[in-house]
Amino acid sequence: MNDRYNFAMYVPEIKHNEWKVEDGKVTLYFKVNDPVKKFASWLVKKSPSCDVELDDMCSQAWLAIDGEKSIYDISKIMAKRYNEEINASIYRLVTYMRYISKRGWITFKEVKQK
Numbered sequence: 001m002n003d004r005y006n007f008a009m010y011v012p013e014i015k016h017n018e019w020k021v022e023d024g025k026v027t028l029y030f031k032v033n034d035p036v037k038k039f040a041s042w043l044v045k046k047s048p049s050c051d052v053e054l055d056d057m058c059s060q061a062w063l064a065i066d067g068e069k070s071i072y073d074i075s076k077i078m079a080k081r082y083n084e085e086i087n088a089s090i091y092r093l094v095t096y097m098r099y100i101s102k103r104g105w106i107t108f109k110e111v112k113q114k
Helices: 035-043 056-064 071-081 086-102
Strands: 010-014 019-022 025-028 106-111
Touching (some): 010 071, 010 086, 019 056, 025 056, 071 086, 086 106
Antiparallel strands (some): 010 106, 019 025
């Protein structure tokens, strides 16, 4: 089987650089460029914010992305940490990786060979 077509063998790499970890949870920071949102926030005297705080499981997956581990490698770590079957972990992680990839927060640098 050709690993190039196996999404679990892709190696994710974080592309969004504005984030921090606090109390084990990752928060992603975004600049608001939408003039409507800026105006609305000005009306209510609040700073415009579109920050995203990841839950525990998503934070741990985010922190495991190091540009070296494949999705499969990360799913093994997650399965062990949360005491779940590897297939459930892979399914959940692939769904998460596709979502954050479509948002442009990560990219895939290579396909890891077995």
